[in-house]
Amino acid sequence: xxxxxxxxxxxxxxxxxxxKIVPTISIPYPLGDPATPKEAQHRLRKHRVEVALxxxxxxxxxxxxxxxxx
Amino acid sequence: MKKVIHYINQFFxxxxxxxxxxxxxxxxxxxxxPGMALNEALKDAKVTHTVVxxxxxxxxxxxxxxxxxxxxxxxxxxxxxxxxxAFQAGRYGVACGTICKAVKEExxxxxxxxxxxxxxGVEMFKSEMPIFIGGPxxxxxxxxxxxxxxxxxxxxxxxxxxxxxxxxxxxxxxRHQVWLKEPVTAADRGVDMLIxxxxxxxxxxxxxxxxxxxxxxxxxxxxxSKAKIALVTSGGIVPVDNPDRIQSASATRWxxxxxxxxxxxxxxxxxxxxxxxxxxxxxxDPNVILPLDVMQEFVKEGKIxxxxxxxxxxxxxxxxxxxxxxxxxxxxEHLKEDQVDGVLLVST
Numbered sequence: 569x570x571x572x573x574x575x576x577x578x579x580x581x582x583x584x585x586x587x588k589i590v591p592t593i594s595i596p597y598p599l600g601d602p603a604t605p606k607e608a609q610h611r612l613r614k615h616r617v618e619v620a621l622x623x624x625x626x627x628x629x630x631x632x633x634x635x636x637x638x
Numbered sequence: 639m640k641k642v643i644h645y646i647n648q649f650f651x652x653x654x655x656x657x658x659x660x661x662x663x664x665x666x667x668x669x670x671x672p673g674m675a676l677n678e679a680l681k682d683a684k685v686t687h688t689v690v691x692x693x694x695x696x697x698x699x700x701x702x703x704x705x706x707x708x709x710x711x712x713x714x715x716x717x718x719x720x721x722x723x724a725f726q727a728g729r730y731g732v733a734c735g736t737i738c739k740a741v742k743e744e745x746x747x748x749x750x751x752x753x754x755x756x757x758x759g760v761e762m763f764k765s766e767m768p769i770f771i772g773g774p775x776x777x778x779x780x781x782x783x784x785x786x787x788x789x790x791x792x793x794x795x796x797x798x799x800x801x802x803x804x805x806x807x808x809x810x811x812x813r814h815q816v817w818l819k820e821p822v823t824a825a826d827r828g829v830d831m832l833i834x835x836x837x838x839x840x841x842x843x844x845x846x847x848x849x850x851x852x853x854x855x856x857x858x859x860x861x862x863s864k865a866k867i868a869l870v871t872s873g874g875i876v877p878v879d880n881p882d883r884i885q886s887a888s889a890t891r892w893x894x895x896x897x898x899x900x901x902x903x904x905x906x907x908x909x910x911x912x913x914x915x916x917x918x919x920x921x922x923d924p925n926v927i928l929p930l931d932v933m934q935e936f937v938k939e940g941k942i943x944x945x946x947x948x949x950x951x952x953x954x955x956x957x958x959x960x961x962x963x964x965x966x967x968x969x970x971e972h973l974k975e976d977q978v979d980g981v982l983l984v985s986t
Contacts, residue, residue: 569856569970569973569974569978569979569980569981570855570856570857570858570859570979570980570981571856571980571981571982571983572980572981572982572983573983573984573985574982574983574984574985575984575985576985576986577985581985584959585852585853587852587853587855588855592984595914595915595986596915596916596917596918596919596920596986597919597920597926597927598873598926598927598984598985598986599925599926599927599929599984600919600923600925600926602918602919602922602923602926609923609926610931610932613925613926613929613931613932614932614935617929617932617933617936617982618932618936618941620982621862621867621936621941621942621980621982622862624858624859624862624865624867624979624980624982625858625859625860625862626858627857627858628855628858629855630855631852631855
């Protein structure tokens with residue numbers, strides 16, 4: 569069962585051996601900065617979750633940290 | 639005078655080798671074989687009884703042999719239980735670990751043993767009890783017995799014990815709080831380490847991370863539009879009354895909560911109980927940690943087949959890798975049973 573970890577502390581996720589990792593923006597609010605408008609938070613969240621969903625379908629052969637645009 | 643009960647196999651009891659490995663469990667008064675060396679090394683304690691069992695009996699008829707031995711011990715008073723040393727003898731090591739674990743659980747006394755690092759009993763039981771780092775064969779008997787006895791003496795005298803590597807047993811993955819003999823604040827120690835690191839000097843971390851445990855990468859999902867996806871988080875999102883009483887730090891519990899009737903997690907219904915960060919943002923909008931809103935949109939848009947009706951949650955601060963791995967395995971069993979195809983794990 570593939571798992572994608574959405575994590576802010578990428579070095580920790582890499583060290584403990586997570587194999588598919590998508591970066592988030594912070595520890596207390598990984599997927600939406602409360603200082604930004606609701607729409608911006610939603611846009612960011614939808615983008616990063618979509619990257620993570622697509623990563624579930626990726627036939628990665630080694631530990632991968634995926635790139636995000638927003 | 640404190641009382642010790644000692645466990646050994648048929649070989650060290652002088653009964654015989656492989657041909658006697660099906661020797662049935664028995665208990666004798668006093669010390670036998672290695673127990674004599676143990677007696678010498680113990681300070682204010684002595685071996686009052688010795689349990690002897692054949693390695694094959696313990697290996698193949700484990701439940702019955704264990705039950706018989708626990709029955710032997712029921713009416714005995716003892717302060718500590720010691721097994722082995724087992725050196726590199728695999729079945730003996732596993733037997734020592736098995737009986738130590740059972741005795742600890744049944745009687746709540748400290749249990750100790752010793753094995754060589756190649757003994758399979760080490761991996762199986764090192765988290766359950768102190769297993770002292772022993773030699774490969776009986777030529778290291780005296781030293782291995784002395785190591786166990788030195789630690790037993792401390793325990794029996796109520797003295798402080800040090801961390802695993804100081805005491806000489808395999809690290810168990812347990813953290814203890816200690817008072818430093820010469821107090822230096824954590825801030826000073828941290829800065830000292832950082833300075834050493836910047837200078838390229840060696841330093842010793844206070845939080846060793848166990849060797850990287852790479853899990854093979856699971857085969858990918860072929861068709862996302864037919865897949866069932868589950869959300870899991872270590873960010874402590876729970877219903878506001880935290881029904882499963884998941885701890886805010888060093889969690890040992892996890893919970894699962896139904897979400898298939900919701901478009902998003904609402905503030906006031908869900909919150910985070912994670913003690914490792916400011917909860918304000920997640921309490922105001924729990925979707926910033928558990929992205930239910932966008933997942934429901936992806937379901938409607940046909941990007942994913944379905945969202946698993948439950949999300950799983952625990953708290954990932956101060957949680958040991960061992961506990962985290964256990965909870966992960968438990969959660970996985972549920973997900974597997976519910977035929978989930980893939981997981982998004984949000985950590986904080």
